Amino acid sequence: MNLFDSLQQQDGQWPDVIRQLLPRTHAVDRDALRIWFGLWPLPWHALAQNPASRPQFEKFYQVNGAYRLLDQVDTSHEFLYGHRYWAVVKAAIGTARGGTDLRETVEAVAQASQAPAEFSLAMAAIGLMTLRQTGWDGWESPANAEAAKAVTNRVTARGHPADQVLRSRASDFAPSLGERLRGKRSTPRVICEEQTADGWFPLIPSQHITTAAELDKRPHHLRDPRCYEGMGIIPVDCRSGACGTCWVGVLGGQEKLSEITPFERQRMDYFGYFDAPGLDTESSRPLLRLACQAQAFGSVSIVIPPWNAVWGRSRRERAGEDATITL
Ligand code: FES
Structure with a gap:
């Protein structure tokens, strides 16, 4: 076959x-x-693969970014x-x-x-x-x-061995000897691209992840148009759990994050981000979080998804029931 x-x-x-x-x-x-x-997740693919009107679909589900695997087969x-x-x-x-x-x-x-x-x-x-x-x-x-x-x-x-990558995951920034002599200290950080040397930003323990990200003024908007200039590498639209733009995967250091609150869990459900198999959605520190709601008390490693949307069950049911929404 x-x-x-x-x-x-x-x-x-x-x-x-x-x-x-x-x-x-x-x-x-x-x-x-x-x-x-x-x-x-497959349910998202089923929804996004062939809408009657793509502009209407993107507007209704508040879709932003590169949301189809079709455009990212190799990356x-x-x-x-x-x-x-x-x-x-x-x-x-x-x-x-x-x-x-x-x-x-x-x-x-x-x-x-x-x-x-x-x-x-x-x-x-x-x-x-x-x-x-x-x-x-x-x-x-x-x-x-x-x-x-x-x-x-x-x-x-x-070329780094897997064990070395694992050891350095969610690790503090460690200055070289020369940097130490110049007064640099090791600092907690958020690693957002662990295979690049500068794929991280500093963290003051207890900051929300997006608050720490905002202090990194590099031009991330040139790589991800969802980012605002000077506001860090994690796209944000509200910082209050309202928009779902800031979702991240937590690759390492989950235990150093604040526990998910009932509010954050309810929002993750609403956005649709918990609609995937194999996720630990009942955990007190699940693998997918809202970066504006999760406080980090030490170094963590994250993955920033290339897209965001509001596509949870209630939105899908509304699209199914409301004859005025033609998707
Ligand atoms: S920035 Fe809107 S939910 Fe986090």
């Missing part, structure tokens, strides 16, 4: 497959795998350590056959890639879900390949 056709029939198998892959995945990518599936997973094996995993998917058991397909792709299983299994699952959402038509695109090259150029920690 054609691989894409078989994937179309296996949506219900994903939660179990993700659960089974976690213990076989290197610790550096375990939470990253769950976060990736949290950023690209959406750059925050995983296993991203470095994407080329071989992608090639293996290109020659894989479909079957009835999703877990077996994931394993066959990982094995055919010849990359270490502790990384390739997660990347195979991500690649297959990407194909599920893009189809073969979107699988290869010159624009995506260009974007992937830009990621490769930006990454400076490509």
Whole structure:
């Protein structure tokens, strides 16, 4: 059977497959795998893939940013350590056959890639879900390949071993000897792009993450148009839990964040960000948070999603019931 056709029939198998892959995945990518599936849930894809009117759809669901995998086939997973094996995993998917058991397909792709299983299994699952959402038509695109090259150029920690990346995750900034001699001290920080040398901003413990981000005045708006000039790398529109723009994945240091409050949990539900399999949404410190509501009491590592929307159940029900909303 054609691989894409078989994937179309296996949506219900994903939660179990993700659960089974976690213990076989290197610790550096375990939470990253769950976060990736949290950023690209199938219910969102079902909603966004083919609206009758895209401008109306984006307006009604308050969509901002790059919200389709179709435009990010080669880059959406750059925050995983296993991203470095994407080329071989992608090639293996290109020659894989479909079957009835999703877990077996994931394993066959990982094995055919010849990359270490502790990384390739997660990347195979991500690649297959990407194909599920893009189809073969979107699988290869010159624009995506260009974007992937830009990621490769930006990454400076490509050769670091996984254990080293894991150790430095959610770590304080440690100055070099020369910097220490010039009076620099180690400082808590928020790491937002862990494979680049300067992908972090300083943190004063107990700050909300967006408050810390705002003190970083680099021109992040040039890379992400959702950011306001001089207001940091995390897009924000309200800082009060009202808009959902500031959602982030917490890659490391979850325990150093304040517990999620009933208000933040209710807002995450409303925005739709808890509508994904494999997420620990009942946890007191879940993997997806609102950066304007979460206080950090020490260094953390985060992932900033490239899109935001308000698409929770109540919005979907309203779109379904209200005949005046033609999506
Ligand atoms: S900035 Fe609006 S919810 Fe955080």
